[in-house]
Amino acid sequence: MNTLVSRLRAPEALNMPALRFSRTRRFARAAWSSRPLLVGGLIVLSTVLAAVFAGVFYPGDPLDFVAQPNLWPGAPDFPLGTDMMGRDMAAGLVHAARVSLWVGLSAALLAIFIGIVLGIFSGYFGGWVDDVLMRITEMFQTLPSFLFAIVLVVVLNPSIGSIVFAIGVTSWPQIARLVRAEAMRVRNAEYVAAATTIGLGHGRIIARHVLPNSIAPVVVATSVLMAQAILTEASLSFLGLGDPNVISWGSMVGAGRSTLRTAWYMTALPGFAIFLTVISFMLLGNGLNDWLNPRLQKRGH
Numbered sequence: 001m002n003t004l005v006s007r008l009r010a011p012e013a014l015n016m017p018a019l020r021f022s023r024t025r026r027f028a029r030a031a032w033s034s035r036p037l038l039v040g041g042l043i044v045l046s047t048v049l050a051a052v053f054a055g056v057f058y059p060g061d062p063l064d065f066v067a068q069p070n071l072w073p074g075a076p077d078f079p080l081g082t083d084m085m086g087r088d089m090a091a092g093l094v095h096a097a098r099v100s101l102w103v104g105l106s107a108a109l110l111a112i113f114i115g116i117v118l119g120i121f122s123g124y125f126g127g128w129v130d131d132v133l134m135r136i137t138e139m140f141q142t143l144p145s146f147l148f149a150i151v152l153v154v155v156l157n158p159s160i161g162s163i164v165f166a167i168g169v170t171s172w173p174q175i176a177r178l179v180r181a182e183a184m185r186v187r188n189a190e191y192v193a194a195a196t197t198i199g200l201g202h203g204r205i206i207a208r209h210v211l212p213n214s215i216a217p218v219v220v221a222t223s224v225l226m227a228q229a230i231l232t233e234a235s236l237s238f239l240g241l242g243d244p245n246v247i248s249w250g251s252m253v254g255a256g257r258s259t260l261r262t263a264w265y266m267t268a269l270p271g272f273a274i275f276l277t278v279i280s281f282m283l284l285g286n287g288l289n290d291w292l293n294p295r296l297q298k299r300g301h
Helices: 002-008 016-033 035-052 089-125 127-142 145-156 160-171 173-186 190-197 202-210 216-238 249-259 265-292 294-300
Strands: none
Touching: 035 089, 035 265, 089 127, 089 160, 089 173, 089 202, 089 216, 089 249, 089 265, 127 173, 145 160, 145 216, 160 173, 160 216, 173 202, 173 216, 190 202, 216 249, 216 265, 249 265
């Protein structure tokens, strides 16, 4: 019995404070030595800070008319100019960052929750449970995700909540497959067999052993999901399916397309913000993948 208990507790036998400190130090070293992780992290951090302090730098409603329309960047008091309605482009960009980041994070969390639940159950139980859940996953994968998101937003009426729901519901299959593969690997581990032998229930085994050891790939996928969610939200807003009560980068691009020939900056500035944010999340994901890759860690040592 003692042998079984020791084998069961083997993954947790290390001193936890020392383990956390070691991981933190390794992450700091990886962030400093990995250009994708460093550059992506700095850009993401800058975008988050701009969104958090948007109300400090630009108080008031970014949709208010504050100056003469069509002022080009470089105008006094308006460094990024104004749009065709006389709204401050700089204020719009930083306030729109809030919406885009919030939609990206919320939709990614929803997709991750659905994917982890279905992936864990599918990989751990196998059999008919795996067959049913994987058929559902394949059905969602065969649907055109963007068209499905458009249908959901139209049916539910355009709003931040409906956009988050539509993106999250259409983005979980890749998470489910990642977690399923990890759960199938972990369920055959010795400590899971020991937990089953001493009589632990399925719920406790999943919560203590299968779930913590199956979500490492999800960390990397989260940054990619956020990038995809930001792009999808921008596309929906560009098509006029965004929340009409808030400003987002996609709605700014959509509003500026009518003046593309005469005032291209109205489209270029929010478009560049989308590009920079999406590429930063991709870089962050690549850097996290390098950090979490055991082979690359050994090579770095």
